[in-house]
Amino acid sequence: MIPTELKTKLQSRVSAAITNREAAVDVMKALQAHYGWLTDEAVVEAAELLGLSPLQVEELATFYEMIYRRPVGRSVIHVCDSISCWAMGGESLLSHLSGLLGIKPGETTTDGTFTLLPCCCLGNCGEAPAVMIGDTICGRVTVENAAGLIERERNR
Ligand code: FES
Numbered sequence: 001m002i003p004t005e006l007k008t009k010l011q012s013r014v015s016a017a018i019t020n021r022e023a024a025v026d027v028m029k030a031l032q033a034h035y036g037w038l039t040d041e042a043v044v045e046a047a048e049l050l051g052l053s054p055l056q057v058e059e060l061a062t063f064y065e066m067i068y069r070r071p072v073g074r075s076v077i078h079v080c081d082s083i084s085c086w087a088m089g090g091e092s093l094l095s096h097l098s099g100l101l102g103i104k105p106g107e108t109t110t111d112g113t114f115t116l117l118p119c120c121c122l123g124n125c126g127e128a129p130a131v132m133i134g135d136t137i138c139g140r141v142t143v144e145n146a147a148g149l150i151e152r153e154r155n156r
Contacts, residue, residue: 002034002045010049020050024060028067037068065119073108073115075153077101078132081118084125089142093129094118096143100150113154 002010010027017023027049031042038046038061047054061067068076079085079094094116098104101114108115124130127139131146133153141149 001041002031006030006034007049014049014051020052021060024050024052024057025064025067028057028061028064032067037071065117071108073113075113075134075156076115076117076132077150077153078117078119078122079105080120080122080124080128080130080132082121082125084121085129088128090129093131093141093143093146097131097146097150100147114150 010023010030013026013030014020014023024046027046028038028042031046032038035042043054043057043061046052047057050057058069061069066076066078077097079090079097081090081094085093094105097116101109101116103109103114103116105116105118119132122130122132122137124137124139129139129141131138131141131149133149134156136153138149
């Protein structure tokens with residue numbers, strides 16, 4: 001159950017939206033930040049806040065790849081696998097990160113710190129290959145600087 005303060009904040013967000021669905025991503029992201037991922041309980045709470053059915057929230061949640069319907073690590077590392085990043089070595093980078101973290105794409109490190117996920121275009125194509133670590137988008141990531149980026153996030 002979410003705290004009253006967060007509930008009030010999200011009710012205001014929904015009230016300010018032209019349609020309730022417009023606020024859906026903000027509501028889901030806020031609940032995800034609160035729980036760590038979008039739990040079943042959070043889906044029901046989002047549905048109540050948005051005036052939608054849990055199934056409608058579920059449909060929205062599964063459409064957005066940055067909404068997580070299962071537990072993730074403290075930081076999610078998204079590695080872009082769209083065309084520009086792929087052409088600039090994104091596939092090798094994903095493989096390298098997988099080796100550095102000791103997990104396969106889709107998995108979470110045993111200490112719960114990182115989850116590694118391939119993703120669609122991060123909108124940073126001009127600086128391919130791009131990676132998003134937590135909320136930070138990093139461009140021109142190489143096998144040489146990847147470890148430093150991970151350590152910086154680990155110590156954040
Ligand atoms: S293709 Fe990777 S950021 Fe756009």
